[in-house]
Amino acid sequence: MQSIYNYSNMRYYLSLFIVVHFCAIAIYAIPNYAGLPPGPYCASRFNNGKCCPGRHDDCSAPILQTTCYCDEFCNRTREEDCCPDYWSHCHGITLTTPSPDFEEFRRCTFRGKYYNHGQTFKLNCNVCKCSSIGQRADVLCEENRCLIDQDLLSSLYLESERLGWTATNYSDLWGRTLDEGIKLKLGTLDPAKSIHNMNPVRRIYDPEALPREFDSRSRWPRDISGVKDQGWCGASWAISTADVASDRFALMSKGSEDVDLSPQHLISCNVRGQLGCSGGYLDRAWHFVRKFGLVDEECYPWSGKNDKCKLRRKTNLENAGCRAPKNPLRTELYKVGPAYRLGNETDIMQEILTSGPVQATMRVYQDFFTYQSGIYKHSTLTANYPSGYHSVRILGWGEELQGNYQPTKYWLVANSWGRNWGENGLFKIVKGTNECEIETYVLGIWAKTM
Ligand SMILES: *[C@@H]1O[C@H](CO)[C@@H](O)[C@H](O)[C@H]1NC(C)=O
Ligand SMILES: *[C@@H]1O[C@H](CO)[C@@H](O)[C@H](O)[C@H]1NC(C)=O
Ligand SMILES: *[C@@H]1O[C@H](CO)[C@@H](O)[C@H](O)[C@H]1NC(C)=O
Numbered sequence: 001m002q003s004i005y006n007y008s009n010m011r012y013y014l015s016l017f018i019v020v021h022f023c024a025i026a027i028y029a030i031p032n033y034a035g036l037p038p039g040p041y042c043a044s045r046f047n048n049g050k051c052c053p054g055r056h057d058d059c060s061a062p063i064l065q066t067t068c069y070c071d072e073f074c075n076r077t078r079e080e081d082c083c084p085d086y087w088s089h090c091h092g093i094t095l096t097t098p099s100p101d102f103e104e105f106r107r108c109t110f111r112g113k114y115y116n117h118g119q120t121f122k123l124n125c126n127v128c129k130c131s132s133i134g135q136r137a138d139v140l141c142e143e144n145r146c147l148i149d150q151d152l153l154s155s156l157y158l159e160s161e162r163l164g165w166t167a168t169n170y171s172d173l174w175g176r177t178l179d180e181g182i183k184l185k186l187g188t189l190d191p192a193k194s195i196h197n198m199n200p201v202r203r204i205y206d207p208e209a210l211p212r213e214f215d216s217r218s219r220w221p222r223d224i225s226g227v228k229d230q231g232w233c234g235a236s237w238a239i240s241t242a243d244v245a246s247d248r249f250a251l252m253s254k255g256s257e258d259v260d261l262s263p264q265h266l267i268s269c270n271v272r273g274q275l276g277c278s279g280g281y282l283d284r285a286w287h288f289v290r291k292f293g294l295v296d297e298e299c300y301p302w303s304g305k306n307d308k309c310k311l312r313r314k315t316n317l318e319n320a321g322c323r324a325p326k327n328p329l330r331t332e333l334y335k336v337g338p339a340y341r342l343g344n345e346t347d348i349m350q351e352i353l354t355s356g357p358v359q360a361t362m363r364v365y366q367d368f369f370t371y372q373s374g375i376y377k378h379s380t381l382t383a384n385y386p387s388g389y390h391s392v393r394i395l396g397w398g399e400e401l402q403g404n405y406q407p408t409k410y411w412l413v414a415n416s417w418g419r420n421w422g423e424n425g426l427f428k429i430v431k432g433t434n435e436c437e438i439e440t441y442v443l444g445i446w447a448k449t450m
Contacts, residue, residue: 038084038085039085040085040089041062041068041084041085042061042070042083042089042090043089044061045061046070048089049092050090051070051072051089052072053072054071054072059071063083067081068081068083069081069082069086070082070086070089070090074086108139110139115139116130117130117132117137122175123141124148125144125146125175125180126141126142126144126146127141127142129141145177145179145385146174146176147173147177147178147366147369148169148173148176148369149178149366152366152367153167153370155381156370159379159381160374161403163377164374164375164376164402165374165376166372167367167370168370168371168372170421173185178366178386180232181369182386182387182388183234183279184232184233184278185232185234185369185390186234186364186388186390187230187233187234187235187238187277187279187390188237188279188281189279189281189389190281191361191389191441192441193281194281195282195441195443198443199340200342201351201444203347205346210346210353212398213398214353215395215412216247216352216357220250223247223250223251223255224250224357224395225243225246225247225260227415228263228302229417231304233267233304234278234279235263235276235277235280235304235416236390236416237266237279237391238280239391239416240391240393241266241289241359242263243357243414244393244444244445245445247356247357248336248356248445248446248447249334249449251355251447252446253447256327256449257325257326257330257334257447257450259296261294261295261334262294262300262302263302264297264301264303264304265294265295266285267280267305267307268300268306268309268310269288269309269311269312270288271309272284277305282339282391282443283339286338286339289334289335289336290336290337290338290339291335292335293334293335295311295314295320295322295333296325296334298323299321299323314333315332316333317330317331317333318331329450334448336445336446336448337445339359339443339444340443340445341441341443342358342442345432345439348439349397352394352396352397355444357393357394358394359392359393359443359445360413360439361389361437361440362392362429362435362436362437362438363389363437364387364388364390365382365436366385367381371421371427373423374428375402375430376428376435377429377430377435392413392414392416393414394412394414394442395412395413395426396412397410397411398410398428408430409430409432410428410429410431411431411438412426412428413429414426
């Protein structure tokens with residue numbers, strides 16, 4: 001959590017404030033002869049834009065019974081001794097309804113609200129500040145792209161029917177930048193490199209015999225892990241790994257080892273070449289589970305931080321300080337065999353049908369964060385903004401009629417953004433077309449049960 005605040009502070013201080021909005025009328029802090037007749041005073045003595053630099057007492061013009069000035073010094077004093085046409089004639093600045101109250105000049109109006117000089121406020125994910133620079137007051141805002149972008153959301157609402165899914169505004173995502181979302185809500189590094197050296201499996205099956213719908217939660221009601229919440233920690237690599245492994249332990253042991261393995265164990269202890277809450281590689285995660293094994297959630301509870309590993313070189317559950325497992329035969333940590341790749345749509349289905357949920361990595365575009373329900377398909381509106389990789393758990397598949405078209409095939413997938421996101425923490429995504437590359441990086445695993 002700490003790092004997020006540092007990060008946004010840094011953005012706040014370092015980012016070049018740029019002007020996004022001028023006050024409806026630019027206000028200049030200019031003393032003036034309020035109520036004096038307008039007229040060509042400086043204009044009668046000096047050429048356009050060529051009044052006097054610095055202080056020149058003789059750089060003046062008569063006005064009523066006295067003198068007004070056309071030198072630059074008159075702009076520094078708060079005495080009202082500049083000629084009424086000093087600004088327009090000498091500087092080409094047109095005054096609009098100047099106010100006699102000096103503080104007024106140092107105030108900004110923004111969307112119907114007043115802000116004083118130096119005052120800051122937040123506009124979605126950006127910090128804005130009212131600054132009077134020189135002699136005008138403007139609202140200056142950071143220019144980050146926000147995770148929930150108002151314009152994008154409006155377009156998604158309008159396009160919802162065509163897209164086949166509905167978007168919503170999540171209040172815990174509102175006020176964050178897209179960069180923060182990509183860094184801290186996802187967290188899977190370079191899947192192409194990671195999956196490259198994993199072996200594909202060959203399965204003999206009849207693709208025609210695969211059911212049109214399947215949900216591993218209905219098939220194995222007591223064995224499938226629930227939905228986790230990674231919070232603001234880029235840990236999808238660790239959560240999807242621990243959850244797929246947990247599911248496989250429960251299924252392959254026929255319930256005698258229905259364990260909830262600890263993703264925090266990976267975050268804190270699988271640190272070699274990994275970045276904890278800033279992301280991790282799946283091949284390194286699986287290698288760690290294969291070589292050292294994991295403990296359960298109760299033994300190494302979730303903190304969502306890059307804590308120091310408290311289980312170094314512990315090989316059995318007892319010396320790791322864990323509670324005795326349900327199965328008395330289990331003494332060592334939970335280990336798995338080598339992860340394997342699933343090459344195409346039907347291979348993935350066959351794997352889920354016979355062995356349970358699989359791990360998949362998808363490319364996440366900005367619109368995905370706003371998904372609420374329906375069958376997700378990424379909108380071209382977000383194609384030009386940053387995206388990132390995210391690992392999830394495919395639980396099954398199905399088909400749904402949308403309008404009068406052919407039924408749309410989808411994958412049923414568990415995300416790790418809590419149960420309030422999407423459809424109780426799950427989402428559906430178009431199946432069979434490698435939507436968001438979700439069919440490219442799919443992995444299965446064998447659990448080493450007792
Ligand atoms: C006011 O005068 C200073 C020099 O005395 C000059 O640098 C500055 O630009 C002037 N301000 C305006 C708004 O002309
Ligand atoms: C989204 O929700 C936040 C907080 O709940 C709210 O302040 C904001 O105005 C909402 N934005 C939109 C576009 O609805
Ligand atoms: C998927 O790959 C398997 C071989 O692993 C092959 O038998 C099957 O026809 C392929 N399915 C599709 C839809 O390409």
